[in-house]
Amino acid sequence: MADIRSPIPGTFYRRPSPEEPPFKAEGDTVAVGDVVGLVEVMKTFIEVKADAAGTVKRFAVENEEPVAAGAVIVELEG
């Protein structure tokens, strides 16, 4: 099944800001182009967008954890 990968190395965030809810939760449907999280690279925040549609099966990276370029962030199903 399709995965959403990080375009760049950095620190992964699931929320737009600490006070707001996560962009996506497990079980949510995702359309192409939906933002599923942010990666902070050198103090710049880059949006991680879905390049395939589906349902979020699980997040492979925890909030505020380091992520490598090309690493799987979200596993999709459906």
Next chain:
Amino acid sequence: MGIRRLFVANRGEIAVRIVRAAHALGIEAVQAYSEADADMLAVKLADASVCVGPPQAAKSYLNIEALIAAAKETGCDAVHPGYGFLAENAGFAEAVEAAGLIFVGPSADTIRRMGDKAAAREAAIAAGVPVVPGSDGRVGTADEAAAAAEKIGYPVMIKAAAGGGGRGIRIAETPEDLRRLAPQARSEAQAAFGDGGLYLERVIRDARHIEVQILGDGTRAVHCYERECSLQRRRQKVWEEAPAACLDTATRETLCASAVRLAEAVNYRGAGTLEYLYDAKTGEFFFIEMNTRIQVEHPVTEMVTGIDLVAEMIRVAGGAPLSMRQEDISLDGHAIEVRINAEDPANSFMPFPGLIGTLEVPEGDGIRFDAMIYEGYQIPPFYDSLLGKLIVHAPTREAAIAKMAETLARLKIEGAKTTIPLHAALAADSAVRAGEFHTQFLEPWLETNPLTAD
């Protein structure tokens, strides 16, 4: 009793700079590093190194307990905070001292006082240092506002007393504008912040950013002249010079003397910088804030004065009095520094955490490269994008710009996109060459001078 073993609580190029200054003084250096920084240059140069936590700065370079524990475990007697991270954190300075270690910087009280904009402004006024003219606190009625604006001088900025982030700011060019705009600002502030309080401040158009380097030993202070850092993008300095070519000698002396007065008034210890706005049209300067640490752009001052600022701040922290008197410090020629960032200037300055390939660094008289990179170094994505600084020194500003252009053309950093093309374009620009710029110059310039991929 001098310092014998110094803990470097920072990373990147400033960590390299501090390790080198310690060695120049015969002091051992112990380098802190995060799990993402085990192979950084400062670790290789230091006498010992210790991991202080995971890649995220909040868990390593900002982790006060971990840093102090590491400094103690490795037998250090002092801590250098560098810039950024905890450098201006009064709580860190306090914790370092509570652990029986020396903090290389001013006292926690001074950091706290000068870090508070209102308190710093009061200290400046008390020391006779000009600040941006403004109302004495809030203005009540329309008549009060008009009277205050008359004293301040137009144009004035109308700001919400409870505001922040630029919300509710209006600019009045004339008394008529003020009468019309103040009520709007008041109702907007009331709606946004539940507080309709307003205050007024003079608008300094096309201001230049000029800052004075000072050194103090807690009793006496000296200045090491000024820098001009008006070329900024998103409030980040891009290109810095010393001295400021737009100042005449009399203004320079008055400006620098004001900085020494303020530094002595707060019993400043260590290296510090007083930032001013300079209105080139009227020749007026206004203190805006103080940075109680060494700054990124300190090398331009070192090049024109011959003083090792980092070594001096370490000596003073160890209890030594200042090693120089004001009359020992003089200006020699002109220096320029450019910040080499791992960003692609042809693509909205997108960060580029690459793997450094071939590195060719020009050498020669008046050329200095303060950097954290080496061939085969993988730039970590977790921190800021500053890879290093190229500094040139020449007898005149014109010669320094020519030297900058020529040195940039010979500096090769493969494996990463960097801001070198931006600096080359600036060095070739006629306004930059003529010194005709201000803090609002660079962003519009980037709009009209797009950089293409090289």
